[in-house]
Amino acid sequence: MIALLLVLIPLIGGGLTLFLPRPALARPVALTIALISLIAVLLGLCQFTQAAHWSYDEEWIQPIGARFSLKGDVLAKWMSLLSSIGAVLSILGGWNTDRKLPARFYGLLLWMQAGMSIVFLASDAFLFYFGWELALIPAYFLSSIWGGEKRIAVTIKFFIYTFVGSVLMLIGLIYLQQLTPDGSFQWQAFRNLELTESKQIWLFWLFFLAFAIKVPLFPFHTWQPDAYEQAPTPVTLLLSGVMVKMGVVAMIRWLLPILGIGAFIWSDVVICLAVVGILYASLIAIRQDDLKRLIAYSSIAHMGLTVAALFSLTGFTNNSNVVLHYHHIGFQGVMLQLFSHGVNIMGMWLLADRIESRFGTRKLSELGGLARTAPTFTIFFVIIALANIALPLTNAFPGEFLQFNAIFHAQSPYRIVFLLLSGMGVILSAIYTLNMIRRIFYGETNAATENGLRLTTAETLALSIVVVLVLVFGIYPQAALNFTNDFSWEYLKSIDITRFLAK
Amino acid sequence: MNLLLLAAAWGVLMMFLSVSGISRATIRTIAQVGMGLLFLSTVAELQGIVFYDLNAPAMLGVDRYALVMLSVLSGCGLLYFLLSAKDMADVGSDYSEYFALIFFIFCGFVLVLSFTSLLMLFLGIEIVTIPLYILTGADKRNLKSNEASLKYFLLGAFSTGIMLMGIALVYGARGSFSTLELVGASGIPTQLLLGGLFLIFFSLAFKVSVAPFHFWTPDVYDGAPTVFTSFMATLVKVAAFAGFLRLFDHGFGSLKSSWQIWAGILAVLTLIIGNMTAVYQQSVKRMLAYSSIAQAGFMMLGVYGLGDAAKEGMILYGASYSLATIGMFAVLTRMQDQTVEGFNGLAKQQPWISALLAVFLLSLAGIPLTAGFLAKFYMLQAALPATYGMAVVIVAVIMAAVSVYYYFRVLQAIYFREPSEGVSFPAFAPGFVRILTVIALLIILLGLQPGWLLRYLYF
Numbered sequence A: 001m002i003a004l005l006l007v008l009i010p011l012i013g014g015g016l017t018l019f020l021p022r023p024a025l026a027r028p029v030a031l032t033i034a035l036i037s038l039i040a041v042l043l044g045l046c047q048f049t050q051a052a053h054w055s056y057d058e059e060w061i062q063p064i065g066a067r068f069s070l071k072g073d074v075l076a077k078w079m080s081l082l083s084s085i086g087a088v089l090s091i092l093g094g095w096n097t098d099r100k101l102p103a104r105f106y107g108l109l110l111w112m113q114a115g116m117s118i119v120f121l122a123s124d125a126f127l128f129y130f131g132w133e134l135a136l137i138p139a140y141f142l143s144s145i146w147g148g149e150k151r152i153a154v155t156i157k158f159f160i161y162t163f164v165g166s167v168l169m170l171i172g173l174i175y176l177q178q179l180t181p182d183g184s185f186q187w188q189a190f191r192n193l194e195l196t197e198s199k200q201i202w203l204f205w206l207f208f209l210a211f212a213i214k215v216p217l218f219p220f221h222t223w224q225p226d227a228y229e230q231a232p233t234p235v236t237l238l239l240s241g242v243m244v245k246m247g248v249v250a251m252i253r254w255l256l257p258i259l260g261i262g263a264f265i266w267s268d269v270v271i272c273l274a275v276v277g278i279l280y281a282s283l284i285a286i287r288q289d290d291l292k293r294l295i296a297y298s299s300i301a302h303m304g305l306t307v308a309a310l311f312s313l314t315g316f317t318n319n320s321n322v323v324l325h326y327h328h329i330g331f332q333g334v335m336l337q338l339f340s341h342g343v344n345i346m347g348m349w350l351l352a353d354r355i356e357s358r359f360g361t362r363k364l365s366e367l368g369g370l371a372r373t374a375p376t377f378t379i380f381f382v383i384i385a386l387a388n389i390a391l392p393l394t395n396a397f398p399g400e401f402l403q404f405n406a407i408f409h410a411q412s413p414y415r416i417v418f419l420l421l422s423g424m425g426v427i428l429s430a431i432y433t434l435n436m437i438r439r440i441f442y443g444e445t446n447a448a449t450e451n452g453l454r455l456t457t458a459e460t461l462a463l464s465i466v467v468v469l470v471l472v473f474g475i476y477p478q479a480a481l482n483f484t485n486d487f488s489w490e491y492l493k494s495i496d497i498t499r500f501l502a503k
Numbered sequence B: 001m002n003l004l005l006l007a008a009a010w011g012v013l014m015m016f017l018s019v020s021g022i023s024r025a026t027i028r029t030i031a032q033v034g035m036g037l038l039f040l041s042t043v044a045e046l047q048g049i050v051f052y053d054l055n056a057p058a059m060l061g062v063d064r065y066a067l068v069m070l071s072v073l074s075g076c077g078l079l080y081f082l083l084s085a086k087d088m089a090d091v092g093s094d095y096s097e098y099f100a101l102i103f104f105i106f107c108g109f110v111l112v113l114s115f116t117s118l119l120m121l122f123l124g125i126e127i128v129t130i131p132l133y134i135l136t137g138a139d140k141r142n143l144k145s146n147e148a149s150l151k152y153f154l155l156g157a158f159s160t161g162i163m164l165m166g167i168a169l170v171y172g173a174r175g176s177f178s179t180l181e182l183v184g185a186s187g188i189p190t191q192l193l194l195g196g197l198f199l200i201f202f203s204l205a206f207k208v209s210v211a212p213f214h215f216w217t218p219d220v221y222d223g224a225p226t227v228f229t230s231f232m233a234t235l236v237k238v239a240a241f242a243g244f245l246r247l248f249d250h251g252f253g254s255l256k257s258s259w260q261i262w263a264g265i266l267a268v269l270t271l272i273i274g275n276m277t278a279v280y281q282q283s284v285k286r287m288l289a290y291s292s293i294a295q296a297g298f299m300m301l302g303v304y305g306l307g308d309a310a311k312e313g314m315i316l317y318g319a320s321y322s323l324a325t326i327g328m329f330a331v332l333t334r335m336q337d338q339t340v341e342g343f344n345g346l347a348k349q350q351p352w353i354s355a356l357l358a359v360f361l362l363s364l365a366g367i368p369l370t371a372g373f374l375a376k377f378y379m380l381q382a383a384l385p386a387t388y389g390m391a392v393v394i395v396a397v398i399m400a401a402v403s404v405y406y407y408f409r410v411l412q413a414i415y416f417r418e419p420s421e422g423v424s425f426p427a428f429a430p431g432f433v434r435i436l437t438v439i440a441l442l443i444i445l446l447g448l449q450p451g452w453l454l455r456y457l458y459f
Helices: A002-018 A023-046 A074-093 A102-121 A125-146 A151-179 A187-192 A197-214 A223-230 A233-255 A260-287 A291-312 A321-359 A375-389 A396-408 A415-441 A457-475 A478-495 B002-020 B024-046 B064-088 B095-114 B118-136 B143-174 B191-207 B216-223 B226-251 B253-279 B284-305 B307-334 B351-365 B371-383 B389-416 B430-448 B451-457
Strands: A055-061 A066-071
Touching: A002 A023, A002 A055, A002 A066, A002 A074, A002 A102, A023 A074, A023 A102, A055 A125, A066 A102, A066 A125, A074 A102, A074 A233, A074 A321, A074 A457, A074 A478, A102 A125, A102 A233, A125 A151, A125 A233, A125 B389, A151 A197, A151 A223, A151 B371, A151 B389, A187 A233, A197 A233, A197 A260, A223 A233, A223 A291, A233 A291, A233 A321, A260 A291, A260 A415, A291 A321, A291 A396, A291 A415, A321 A375, A321 A396, A321 A457, A321 A478, A375 A396, A375 A415, A375 A457, A396 A415, A396 A457, A457 A478, B002 B024, B002 B095, B024 B064, B024 B095, B064 B095, B064 B226, B064 B307, B064 B430, B064 B451, B095 B118, B095 B226, B118 B143, B118 B191, B118 B226, B143 B191, B143 B216, B191 B226, B191 B253, B216 B226, B216 B284, B226 B253, B226 B284, B226 B307, B253 B284, B253 B389, B284 B307, B284 B371, B284 B389, B307 B351, B307 B371, B307 B430, B307 B451, B351 B371, B351 B389, B351 B430, B371 B389, B371 B430, B430 B451
Parallel strands: none
Antiparallel strands: A055 A066
């Protein structure tokens, strides 16, 4: 029931918002709908926790064997929480900006959330693909209508890029479906397939490309900085905070358990790409003068680390208990970081948007001295920026630390190199983040920054939510780790490739 | 075979109406009623109610595939008449003859879809194409229309000759025209049979405008009056494809090891040429002409893959592609400026029409939630298990991504650009908008639940 509600609330709510007679109502209505779905997630996490509450299964397109089946495992619950928080933050963050056609804007925003909910919850591959695209279409319209100056060219690039990836994935899905005995798209049926190594080696890429483009992983990232820069901030916030997480979630659910050998064989290549991405994006971020692009590149670096950690888990699990233990906490790190990075980057976008709307510029070189003139804003900014560096006591620290554990215990001969190089990413992230803080908040004030910056109630509320989450999971990450503990063991069993080799 | 008799009778009726001197509005209504009857009678036949049965199993045999396809064609034909019948009056003075020709073409559709003898296939193809030569040149004072008609006629006649040659060779090899006896018990084809097979294959490829036999298409579609382009590019092409699939599935299916690879090569060529050329078009009409070649490439995947998925896919593809293209053309005819720029800023003045156009374009591009996506999905499903299926399918989806670019260019113009100076958009009549809305709803409905249409194949 909860699972179905999480899809239906934003879907129907979005439809209602789209056709609201009075545009002024759009914002409050959209916020109410986002809050209702947040409440639904929270109820599902605290009250209705049984599997029956979180699953739904219905006949759908019978001739091709697709079913409308949703199933909320821990990963799905966790990401649903993130996506509903994201929707609330995105609406709160844009509260004071007046947009043309607000009803359309917020309606599409909610539909985007509906698509993402389907992606996180679907246990049928066809439905998963449906949601994957459903999230993309509203994002395309949102960015193209309300975006920045170069929006049209940039968003079509973004759209075609991700579309190429997803249609390749579609071929992979059809291929797997035709191998299942009953022609079904169910996750379980895919999982039961005993694919040979030679097939997995190339099938892997059909899926991986789609996910890698979404994350985005180097060298498939070129759409991302432009798209983030040009999209309106509430959309960027959802894109980077939630939508790119779809890529990692898809790898966790649809790639590693199903194509375990493929993932293992290519894991060195993938980790290599991820590590190159970390260094490359960080180095570019250091040179950026544009605040939004800086955040965009830092996001590539952080997601790269998560992918590297995830692929370090591939292979056998039964060789040593110690390794298994580290893989276990490593996977928990991935889960934690998916959430934390989502929250942090959404915080960063809220801050960047505030700066841009107040001073009309995103250039670091045109800012300075804000620490004196806008102290409250500075406090928020510094806390969230420090979380971006993964400083201890912020939520990103446990996540990244556990991820490094996973990389160190990867079954790859190059694990030490990978660890050292990806560790460099932390240092580089400190460089660009602290440098950003220095250039915005210290130094001389100029004519623009002289008058400071005042936060409105909605913004303070949104930023407070972010800061609370940063601190709660930074000081007591055990809450999240307890939540993911059993799931993590189960998951590691499901990606063990021994079952392929036992034949 | 309700449709065969009814279409022929109505065609004759329409011809006589032209000398009766009644008003154009009445003629239009009679034509629309006739098309409605065609649709209803086919649906009735699906339910087992047969008014007229032609008992000639060696010539024609209607199966459920033919009936479902015919209902799709006549249903789309009805929507086409409701949307565009008025525009035909602008083409020339022979208003009711145009309708008569279209009804005759529907007779041809029946033959193309239910032949059991190669002769009937030939007759069907000719009954479809000869009226088309006339319709293409219907705008008599327009040189481009004349040129298109002549070009189409010459090339069409040439390819018909090739088809006849092929049929003759097949007859020489097998001593029969029956599609049931095309392949001998041994299953090993003679050189003569293979020669005939390929001649028929290439001439059918010409009729459905598959590359490299597509060169007539852009010129003819561009030159013909837009209302008739809409008809040719959709219903005629779909019917020809359905016949193509029928012949190569039932007739030559067991020989597929010898021709399947060629179907794959043609499909890939068509997809690449159609999509790549469509990217460069400025005029929406020409863009749609090239996109119809590109879409033919996708339908060719059905011929390449064969099997149940291909049949279901062909029906769904026919429905989704025809609906969306008929809708696009109907709006396009009314636009003042028929280039992409002509659509700039349409959404600001005509939000509802723009939303409907968006549905059509998304469906043509194959985005989920629309019938176009599922149609492509079926084709991919059909083609994937074939020899070299994976490679063909990968090309197909990459080309689908290319097609996003040019379809979305129109979408960008409609939604994201400011209207150009001095361009005004036509007012759309409420009835017209209602029909368009029905089409868009059908597209979305089929995109969510294709079983609603496809279950008629089996029950």
